[in-house]
Each structure stands twice: as C-alpha cells, then as structure tokens.
Amino acid sequence: MAKKDSTNMLVERFRAAGFKITPQRMAVFQFLEGNTSHPSAYEVYEVVKRRFSTTSFATIYNTLNAAQEMGLVLELTLDPKKRHFDPNTSLHHHILCMKCRRIDDVGGKVLGGFNVDSFEIGDYQVTGFSVDFHGVCPKCRAQQH
Known part of the structure; x- marks a missing residue:
C-alpha cells in the first residue's frame, strides 16, 4: 500500500x-x-x-x-526502559541491541512458519504471537574491537 x-x-x-x-x-x-x-x-x-x-x-x-x-x-515492550511502536502489523519478530537499544525487524522465517489459524495450546486458540531477540548490533560490535 x-x-x-x-x-x-x-x-x-x-x-x-x-x-x-x-x-x-x-x-x-x-x-x-x-x-x-x-x-x-x-x-x-x-x-x-x-x-x-x-x-x-x-x-x-x-x-x-x-x-x-x-x-x-x-x-x-521488549525494551524495559521504554515502549516502542511499530506500524508494521504483519507477523514478524524483533531484535534489541543491548548496548545502543536499537530495535530491528527479524523476518518470520527465522522460527519457521506457524499457521496461527489452526494452532492451539491447551484449550486456547492462538490468535498471534511474537518472539523477541536480544543481542549486540553490528555497529556496537565493531566499536568493541
């Protein structure tokens, strides 16, 4: 769009x-x-x-x-220091740099595909999920060396 x-x-x-x-x-x-x-x-x-x-x-x-x-x-809410907002509401994940607090998108393929329309946990029908990663971004890693 x-x-x-x-x-x-x-x-x-x-x-x-x-x-x-x-x-x-x-x-x-x-x-x-x-x-x-x-x-x-x-x-x-x-x-x-x-x-x-x-x-x-x-x-x-x-x-x-x-x-x-x-x-x-x-x-x-992956950064406990402040809330962030993402206009991309499609299924994707995020990674937070623990040094500079930068947040980047991670493609959905990292964990394989889940079909949330038919995925259930116990008596719950899952309507969505998110996975957050933490690490050190390339810029901060370069500054460490």
Missing part, C-alpha cells in the same frame, strides 16, 4: 472511532507510515513538536495508544 493510501486508511479508522483529525494527529500518522525505526512515544513527540510547537506529549501518547488499541500499530 502506498504511503498516502496508508495515511488515508489511518484517518478513516480514527474518524470512524470518533476521533477528530488534528494536524498533530496527521503528523503522527505521516511519521509512522513506512517508519522502520520502531520509535518510542517520546521520539514521535520530538518530531511532531518540531512542526507544531504547541503539541503536548499527551496528544502523541493518546494517539499512539488509540492506534495500538485499533490494531493499527504494534506496541513493542
């Missing part, structure tokens, strides 16, 4: 949920689309605040929480 189409879809979903589409919310949507850096709420706030100086952190936080509750972004 093209970036503009994705942003339009976010706008439609927020409007359908009764949210007003403010310039600050549009800036959040535009920043997230195609973003692979897994930003924290504060990182999104810093970017939006440069464009709209009166933006509050609460606006950013509430927008991200609403998007997460609607399934439009993933909330990543």
Whole structure:
C-alpha cells in the first residue's frame, strides 16, 4: 500500500472511532507510515513538536495508544526502559541491541512458519504471537574491537 493510501486508511479508522483529525494527529500518522525505526512515544513527540510547537506529549501518547488499541500499530515492550511502536502489523519478530537499544525487524522465517489459524495450546486458540531477540548490533560490535 502506498504511503498516502496508508495515511488515508489511518484517518478513516480514527474518524470512524470518533476521533477528530488534528494536524498533530496527521503528523503522527505521516511519521509512522513506512517508519522502520520502531520509535518510542517520546521520539514521535520530538518530531511532531518540531512542526507544531504547541503539541503536548499527551496528544502523541493518546494517539499512539488509540492506534495500538485499533490494531493499527504494534506496541513493542521488549525494551524495559521504554515502549516502542511499530506500524508494521504483519507477523514478524524483533531484535534489541543491548548496548545502543536499537530495535530491528527479524523476518518470520527465522522460527519457521506457524499457521496461527489452526494452532492451539491447551484449550486456547492462538490468535498471534511474537518472539523477541536480544543481542549486540553490528555497529556496537565493531566499536568493541
């Protein structure tokens, strides 16, 4: 889906949920689309605040929480120091660098394929799962030598 189409879809979903589409919310949507850096709420706030100086952190936080509750972004909790958000909601995993705290995507093929539509554990029907890896990124490893 093209970036503009994705942003339009976010706008439609927020409007359908009764949210007003403010310039600050549009800036959040535009920043997230195609973003692979897994930003924290504060990182999104810093970017939006440069464009709209009166933006509050609460606006950013509430927008991200609403998007997460609607399934439009993933909330990543693999870094215990802060929450991160991922606009890529397809099945994939993440790796956290324990030195610089960078988060990268890991392709779903790492663990083999699971069909969550027919996967059960006990009496549970599994609707999704995530696996988080921890390690040291190439940049930090190079600095160690």
